[in-house]
Amino acid sequence: MALICIRTLIIFLILVVVMRLMGKRQIGEMQPFEFIITLIIADLACIPMADLSTPLIYGVAAVLALFLLHQLFTLIEQSGSLPKKVLSGTPAVVINKNGVDMNELKKNNLGLDDLIESMRAQGYFSLDDVDYAIFESNGRLSAFENSERAKTPSSMPILIINNGKLLGKNLKVLQDDEEKLHGFLSTLGATLKNTEALTVDGEGRAYFKKRREKFKIINYPLRQGVKW
Amino acid sequence: MVKSTLSMVIVALILAAGIIYETTFIRGEFRELTVATETLYDKIEDKSANENDVYVLQKKWVSAKEKLHAFISHNEIKEFDMWIAETVKLVSASMWDEALSKTEVILELEEQIPKNFKVSFANIF
Numbered sequence: 159m160a161l162i163c164i165r166t167l168i169i170f171l172i173l174v175v176v177m178r179l180m181g182k183r184q185i186g187e188m189q190p191f192e193f194i195i196t197l198i199i200a201d202l203a204c205i206p207m208a209d210l211s212t213p214l215i216y217g218v219a220a221v222l223a224l225f226l227l228h229q230l231f232t233l234i235e236q237s238g239s240l241p242k243k244v245l246s247g248t249p250a251v252v253i254n255k256n257g258v259d260m261n262e263l264k265k266n267n268l269g270l271d272d273l274i275e276s277m278r279a280q281g282y283f284s285l286d287d288v289d290y291a292i293f294e295s296n297g298r299l300s301a302f303e304n305s306e307r308a309k310t311p312s313s314m315p316i317l318i319i320n321n322g323k324l325l326g327k328n329l330k331v332l333q334d335d336e337e338k339l340h341g342f343l344s345t346l347g348a349t350l351k352n353t354e355a356l357t358v359d360g361e362g363r364a365y366f367k368k369r370r371e372k373f374k375i376i377n378y379p380l381r382q383g384v385k386w
Numbered sequence: 387m388v389k390s391t392l393s394m395v396i397v398a399l400i401l402a403a404g405i406i407y408e409t410t411f412i413r414g415e416f417r418e419l420t421v422a423t424e425t426l427y428d429k430i431e432d433k434s435a436n437e438n439d440v441y442v443l444q445k446k447w448v449s450a451k452e453k454l455h456a457f458i459s460h461n462e463i464k465e466f467d468m469w470i471a472e473t474v475k476l477v478s479a480s481m482w483d484e485a486l487s488k489t490e491v492i493l494e495l496e497e498q499i500p501k502n503f504k505v506s507f508a509n510i511f
Contacts, residue, residue, distance in 0.1 A: 160405040160505050168510070211460040219404060222397050229394040 159219045166202075166223040170194060174231075178247060188296055189246045191231045195224055246295045253291035253301075257365075257373025260321055260354050266293060270320045270355055277301065284315045285357060285365045286375055313360025313386055319353045332358060333384050342378065360386050408457050412500050415450045420496045422446050426473075427489045433482050440474045443492075458499060466495055 170191075177190040188196065199221060206217035234241045250262045252273055263273060273291065276299040282288055290302040316328045318339070329339060343349060343356075348368045355367040362380040367373040422443045429435035447470055451463050469492050476485035502509060 159401065159408050161503065161509050163401060163405070164505065164510050213456055213458065213460070215404075215408075215456055219401065222401055226394060226397045226401065229390050229397075232390065233394075 159215070162216055162219045163223040166220045167227065169198070170224065170227050173198070174245070178245075189235070191228070191235075191245060195228050199224055249295055249300075250293045251290060252293055253285065253288055255289060255372070257367040258285060258355050260369075268293070271317060273299075274317060274357075282307075284359065284363075285355065286373065315357040315359040315363075315365065316386070317355075317357050319350065319356035321354055322351045324350055331386055332378075333381050346374075346376070360384075409503060411453070412457055412503055415454060416496045416500045419443070419446055419450060420493065423489060423492050423496060427486070427493065430477065430482055430485050430489055433480070435477050435485070437474060437478045440470070440477050444470050444474065458502075462495075462499060466492070469495065 173194040174191050177194055202217055202220045202224065206212045206214045231245060235245045236242070250266050252259055252262050252266075252268070258270060258273065260270070263269065274285070276293075277283070277285070277288070277291065280299055280301050282301055282303075284307075287304055287307045288301040289304045292300045292302075294300055316331055317325055318328050318332070319325070324336065324339070326336075329336070340350065343353060346366060346368070348366075352369045353366070354369050355365060355373070357365045358378045358380070360380075362378045364376050364378040365373060366376050426435060426439050426443050429439050447466065451466070455463060469488055473485055473488040473492065476488060
């Protein structure tokens with residue numbers, strides 16, 4: 159039993175470090191150590207249940223050791239801001255008044271597409287629908303809605319440039335080619351490389367963000383009759 | 387806060403008690419078995435052992451394993467069962483050398499199994 163407790167502690171600590179390093183992508187609505195417990199508790203209970211050669215007490219001891227670790231970590235986490243920061247991380251402000259903060263997204267191993275997906279789940283389809291978006295330490299997205307947000311968006315914005323990378327498939331929806339896009343970017347004094355985000359909706363309304371600059375809402379010259 | 391601290395203390399105590407009980411119980415059981423096996427070993431060495439001498443050890447083992455099932459791997463128990471059964475056969479056939487080597491294996495198992503529960507680097511990893 160002592161060995162099981164020690165081994166559980168080692169595996170648990172390794173998983174806490176790994177999950178913290180993985181960022182917010184891997185967790186959802188749980189603190190990292192809670193997520194780890196959920197992840198391993200099912201297996202711990204199943205192995206002695208299904209494998210008749212393993213004494214049941216192996217599973218019981220490991221589950222009890224995990225419970226003890228959970229309680230201990232909860233106490234440590236609540237004891238101050240530094241332990242909380244180390245164990246659970248801090249909320250990440252990924253959209254601020256200047257637009258999307260790519261560095262903050264990168265720090266949390268997230269991409270612009272992950273942010274757009276999380277925003278859609280919250281009912282925001284355009285990056286400028288919110289003034290602030292925060293990935294909480296439990297992986298959930300909280301958003302502070304933009305008061306000037308269009309209440310009835312006519313079409314969904316499509317991501318065309320994701321952190322300097324052109325999404326060719328999405329560009330095809332616009333029925334445009336790279337040449338036209340490069341031309342459009344040069345009118346804004348930007349290149350593909352230094353464009354962090356470009357989304358365009360069916361009305362030609364574009365969210366454009368150049369590296370180290372505040373985002374702009376501009377008009378993208380859509381071809382006649384192009385709609386989605 | 388009080389509730390969670392209390393639950394932590396209770397679980398820690400249960401685990402600590404379990405660890406102590408497991409360690410002392412396993413050591414105690416295997417110590418008794420070792421004494422019985424050593425007696426059998428001496429008799430086999432003197433070529434004076436008979437089936438009943440092995441049955442004494444087997445009986446002790448059968449009563450010990452009822453509880454040991456809760457702590458040690460069932461495969462190890464099965465292994466132990468087999469070695470004793472083989473020793474019974476070999477002693478009844480007066481195959482002393484073979485019986486002696488089987489008894490040595492039993493003694494080795496009695497020494498090694500409790501060691502598997504010791505908190506040591508090798509056992510943890």
